[in-house]
Amino acid sequence: MSQTTAEHSRPAGLDERAIGIQRSAREFVEGVLIPLEEEAERLHGRLPEETVQRVKSEASAAGLTGGLHSSKYGGQEWSTVEWFLVEEQLGRSTNAISWHIPNAYNVWEHASPELAERWLAPALRGEIRDAYAVTEKDAGSDPSRISTTAVRSEGGFVINGEKWFVTSGDIASVLIVMANLIEDGESKPTLFVVDKSLAGIETVADPAFTHSYPDGHPTIAFRNVEVGPGDLIGGIGGGDDLQRGWFSEERLGIAARGIGSMWRLLDETVAWAIEREQGGSRILDYQGVSFPLADSAADAAAGRLLTIDIAEMIDKGSDAKLAHHKASMAKLFVSEAAWRCADRCVQVFGGRGYMRSNVAERFLRELRVDRIWEGTSEIQRLIISRGLERRGVEKMLH
Ligand SMILES: Cc1cc2nc3c(=O)[nH]c(=O)nc-3n(C[C@H](O)[C@H](O)[C@H](O)COP(=O)(O)OP(=O)(O)OC[C@H]3O[C@@H](n4cnc5c(N)ncnc54)[C@H](O)[C@@H]3O)c2cc1C
Numbered sequence: 001m002s003q004t005t006a007e008h009s010r011p012a013g014l015d016e017r018a019i020g021i022q023r024s025a026r027e028f029v030e031g032v033l034i035p036l037e038e039e040a041e042r043l044h045g046r047l048p049e050e051t052v053q054r055v056k057s058e059a060s061a062a063g064l065t066g067g068l069h070s071s072k073y074g075g076q077e078w079s080t081v082e083w084f085l086v087e088e089q090l091g092r093s094t095n096a097i098s099w100h101i102p103n104a105y106n107v108w109e110h111a112s113p114e115l116a117e118r119w120l121a122p123a124l125r126g127e128i129r130d131a132y133a134v135t136e137k138d139a140g141s142d143p144s145r146i147s148t149t150a151v152r153s154e155g156g157f158v159i160n161g162e163k164w165f166v167t168s169g170d171i172a173s174v175l176i177v178m179a180n181l182i183e184d185g186e187s188k189p190t191l192f193v194v195d196k197s198l199a200g201i202e203t204v205a206d207p208a209f210t211h212s213y214p215d216g217h218p219t220i221a222f223r224n225v226e227v228g229p230g231d232l233i234g235g236i237g238g239g240d241d242l243q244r245g246w247f248s249e250e251r252l253g254i255a256a257r258g259i260g261s262m263w264r265l266l267d268e269t270v271a272w273a274i275e276r277e278q279g280g281s282r283i284l285d286y287q288g289v290s291f292p293l294a295d296s297a298a299d300a301a302a303g304r305l306l307t308i309d310i311a312e313m314i315d316k317g318s319d320a321k322l323a324h325h326k327a328s329m330a331k332l333f334v335s336e337a338a339w340r341c342a343d344r345c346v347q348v349f350g351g352r353g354y355m356r357s358n359v360a361e362r363f364l365r366e367l368r369v370d371r372i373w374e375g376t377s378e379i380q381r382l383i384i385s386r387g388l389e390r391r392g393v394e395k396m397l398h
Helices: 016-042 049-061 080-090 106-110 113-124 239-275 287-315 320-354 359-371 377-390 393-397
Strands: 130-133 149-153 156-163 174-183 186-195 201-205 219-227
Touching: 016 049, 016 080, 016 359, 080 239, 080 287, 106 113, 106 239, 149 186, 156 174, 156 186, 186 219, 186 239, 239 287, 239 320, 239 359, 287 320, 320 359, 320 377, 320 393, 377 393
Parallel strands: 130 174, 149 174
Antiparallel strands: 149 156, 156 219, 174 186, 201 219
16 A cells, blocks of 8 residues: 655645644554454444454554544544544545544534533543434435424423434434424424433334444434433524534545545555456556546545645634535535445456455445435535525635
């Protein structure tokens, strides 16, 4: 595999701290995650507990836990660019083994100190996991259609509803649940913090999905689940704003990891195409093989610049709404490009590309969902179009 050095790494002007973080992440991915991929695939994503514990402690030793979170709760307080550099490295490995790195969703930064101590700190120590539940049977691309409700009770709030596709909902100890608080004849979207062990919570389905990942995406029902008066994040009615912040980060993360995936795919596929001979020459010498790889290299380099540019913009504290619109551009461009890249690489590997032991085969299945979750490609196009209208063409492009 190729080596990154400070001299040719981008963005230009990375300081020693950022280069050190990038190097740690790279060593962790190459030394810990990549060697586990085939075992993870054979075990349908579920590595043995002792291996999971080793991944967690190696991640902790490498300083990769809780990247963006406050050091008060065990995070690293990375800048967005530093976080990009790590996510890019994590994207180079398959099977989402990186999910075992202790971390938590970004909305916890808006939680009360009591909630953060109770849930965020143990999550960043790797003792528990959180999950984020917004989607419902009739509310996917259009989350305003959610029908999960909360009403006030003597002890706090009572929640009723059903959430679909709750990533890590099978192993999480705490669920961040979007529900409409019904009050004064109004419906106020609010994020509730729900202890998964509370009475009334039931996993009603745990379907299999295309990828072989560590955690499931179950359907979870909430029947008269009572939470305390302080068990919410961002205040009553604050759910939609927090959601935007969550989406911006998740979408940028998908772009960062997608760029890493293309890097790994091209690394392995170019090496194969140089070595493989058919019809009397190296297959890389056939333009039918090399041109699709060249197109993907151009996609990867362009997507990387776009994503880094948005990360730098966020670090400079620029307009959050503009960043939200631009994060959609990065997510759309990279997720579509990474999917094309995986498909091309499978083709270049020929029959070997259809084997589960092949990195391109695994990426082909794994990258497909990046065009669906955190908003489908069609929804990203809607957000970008609105950005063109509301923020203006120049701001969206520059
Ligand atoms: C593996 C996995 C994990 C997930 N994890 C989570 C999670 O942790 N938490 C969570 O809350 N959700 C999660 N999701 C849900 C995910 O965000 C939704 O699946 C996604 O937003 C799409 O919603 P939908 O599946 O209901 O599709 P729909 O909204 O029904 O869309 C179906 C099709 O219609 C298109 N479409 C819909 N509206 C429009 C429109 N206005 N214009 C053009 N086309 C449109 C869509 O692009 C899509 O092609 C997960 C999903 C998957 C597959």
